[in-house]
Amino acid sequence: CGSTEAININTLRNYTLQSPGYPDGYGHNLDCEWIFSTIPENHLQIDFYNVDLDYRFPCLYDHVEIYSGKNGVQDWDLLTNICLPNDTYRETIETTNLMKVAFKTDSYKNSTGFNAMITETCGGSVGKSSGIISVTNSTFSNLYSLRCQWNISVRTGRTIQIQFTVFDIGENADSKCNNYLLLRNGQSSSSPMLGDGKYCYHRPPTMQTTSNHLYVKFRTKTRVRGFTMKYNEVSINCGGTFSLSTLDNSTTISSPNYPNIPLPHTECKWLISAVPGESIQIDFIERFDLTDTLDCDKEYVEIRDGGTFLSPLIGRYCESMPSTIVSRDNMIFIKFFTDIEEPRNGFKLRASIAKCGGTIRDTTGEIRSRYFNNKKSYPKKENCTWEIVGPEGHFIIFSFETLDLAYRSQLCFADYVEIFEHSIIDYNNITSVGKYCYKNNDTDEIRTTSNKIQVRFTSSDRNLPAAGFLLKFTTSREKCGGSLENDFGIITSPRYPAIMFPTRCEWTIKVTKGKMIQVEILDLDFDTTRPSQGLAFSNSDNFAAHITFVKPNDKIKYINSTDNTMSVFFWAIHSSNHRGFKLRYTSDQPSICIADFSSPSGVIYSPQNCTYYHCIWKRVDGDASSRTLVLKISINNANNPGTSPLSSCKFTSSVTVTAGSKLANKFRF
Template structure:
């Protein structure tokens, strides 16, 4: 028997003196190979026939800078393996993480072999990305001092695996600053990709303002050089828009406290680039407003920079943000009108101009009372009738979408006492929150009853959010204040309370952002007969392809476009325009696997679903002609099989008035 002793301090030296190219060299003997297994307390069996390989258990706790790799790299990784790394840096630092090589078994949902990167210390931390295949993943950066990395393999196919570098950089926190393209104001370099993440305090929004913008113009799809903005902190967050050319983008207001921005240039033309200023201090969610001294102590200031506030004076006024200019897109503002001494509040409007829509689904103003149903939901250009509270306080909420902005409003409030005969008699809808199924939307907001007012006692609510087939649901809690007893409030990864429990949450710490594993998210909320709190607000959006879009114009792309679409995807889009209009669909690029009957790949319907009349069955490499619906809704379904994948498609949709003449594109 041959004994070889290795210790931590002399391991490398001893191995080099004994082994050479996987062989044992003993003077006077022919070289031979053998199988070695390390069975120490920090090792796993990593025997490899006719080779020598020194290994330890994969995973671990790391800090500083270094490299991690899949087991046996560059040889194929083992089956049925799970490796977990937690990278933790010093306070005031964050983690950067980038792959140097990447070759993992691929699948459309990365469900076989994959690498997960999460923003935190555990598997329940917010997901930054889940990766498989052979395409190099983007670089990642944590928003805190820790990052969690997990590598999982199944029992079948093995590829060569991956190597990745990690390092620490100083966390930079700004209240107001700017960002630029590389080399600005000189031309940016070719073939460059930069990721910018802006994060401000919870309950604040980010206003992004481009002051200079000059990129290669590739309208309408901005495929070559572009700036892409997503409303959230991750690459999977909802896409706000993609910009190129020399037209300065509009001011962008985030829906939450994070923005994700990507700049990309191709191999050809370069331009001056861009400069953008951002401000992380706009008010939201009812933060207290500081009232300066005024000649009239009973009047609140009208400030174009304020978005919401708590108003405690006996009378005053407030306006939409940016008034008298159009209000910002993607805004959400809350005002609390607090009366005193048993008084009640009356709210009147001097000016009122919000985007008009059926049921006020786009831009709207909601008014509710203390622990009471909704008093009014307002939009359009008609000045509403005065609104009076039945008790002391009024809650006013403004929400705007990403498209059309209008002039806004001027509201005047005052305190008084009114008899029951003179109370506001507006029709109100009782908040329905039991057995609610939310489907057919690509994003939304879920709130506890009366939010941001106190939720009612003895209330039982459950909601199910349903994404389209093949998609998942991303969710983020932007406000959370509950009684500190976790007996009633649950999140389930599935369609009902029999699904996998994500967690039980209470108190003032919001649940961490996360993504479901399937197409459903089930939320259960219950209150007891005693203490009430403001409750919660949760933002959610579909992660994947497809969705419901309501806008006068927009673009649709196949998944991964302009790269090949993945196999076995099933995407459905519903395009809605205003009544009295119809949907026009034109194609910018089209490369889909060809079939004789084109029954499966790209189907267009004249209506809201697959039961509507079929307008077209499309496949192959020929550019289709424009398709026009006869009504205000169009349904599109794209499916791919498990065989050949092509570049996919890029389409543009727009709204046409029904009486307008048709024209060639």
């Protein structure tokens, strides 16, 4: 029983499906399957006219299973089971353009069987690049009281163009629009309208969606002639092919609508070529604003070393602006892709015949003259500029691994490499770090103070034998903070008194037990225009016992601890041209946390007349197993007798008792 091949309802219009032997009864242990199909623009439905099966709720014995094909393929979802006599009264069961009906019986009783009708109706999910949706008298015998919906999808990065060749749904300008066609610019009934949205009597014009989805709804209450709509996939107007030459040696490309956002679900491809033997240089310019996702799978710029999408991948970028890219081939393939509803502003790049120079955004790297290690001298009349950008708050260290230039002299007047650094505060303010044309002790390590560096290479008009140069760089940052265990010392902000950059530092000072720490502010120069720089002091190493904050314009001269420990925390959120700070700490005065905790008995008390304090007393017994230490803690709230201790405290105070490394108890007051 059943069918071995799919039954095409589109050619049959309808199909009467009956159980084997109907109406004289079916056999035992049947397992029958029928598969029905129609075109993607339509879907299938089944109505049961008679159901007489040996059943037991919920359809445990003989029953009919109805499946719907998933995504236009034979991947089935079970919709329902049919076994009850009153199933003939249920609503029509609808599937996609694929339907499977399975009839299963057991080895016990049997009955008459079932009788059903399978038909096709308009509406469905369409995933083709082009096609026709036609709801007319020639495609459907009954156009009365229709409710049809279509979801049309094409490839990501494309749009959909529609054109109506037939449109007569029985309405005029004076009617109430009982019959209508609804078009939405998206994939759901809540998407924005396409064109006027709702069309009743006049034929919709040729239109185009802004994404790769279109939603169509057709509703009739009276008999109509119907409509025929052609749809086809359209590529967004972007991408192209460019050829670079000696006269026309560069071009710029950008994401669609740059610097504004592109349309959602856009895909663009460019092929850039140069004459054989040349390489192509890619420099990203202005802004680079793409959505950062895992593996850059939702929005990216992809660059390949060659002329097709199968060429070796150079990189896929979405997070930050890439460094200069130079191809090995004379062709380069660029792809822009976005598959999100709200794209970012995109990118712009310049493609040119590669010479020298570029931008490097990295923590390490190297710069070399052309033809270096190719057993050829570098070209004459070179004028190359590299921009190196390291992480914020870092500086850059250079070293020449090779520096073999012509015209060596102390003045370096002909062929030379010169390093400049941009000001942290003003990028356009640039100063020379040094000019180099031969190796000496000065070229082993060249340290800058900025994270933005410019390297220039200049050669004369004479081509003399010389290997060129190889300059390596790495980024680093000024170390700050740490543990200080001397009884006196100096603390300064990083690079004091030079320009400050964004940083955070924490120092922990620990002096001899029994002494307190006094910090003297020798110099303090912070940015007063915004609260982005400051110092904080604490009596403990975890900032639980706050002493004070020091901000710009504060006139504080001395800061004292209560015991032998203090923490100093410095932050600078923004770069500035202010000096920073210089502190001197000493430990000439005794601690105010005085008590002898080593005696067999005694009294420990908190410091008197102090707003804040942090005291630690330690006791070490040689044989603790044979002794028991008893502590009695009394809280004296002398300022406000009869009130809660907590009510008179600005900050909650506490006494913590530990035994070894374990917390024994903690009292708050």
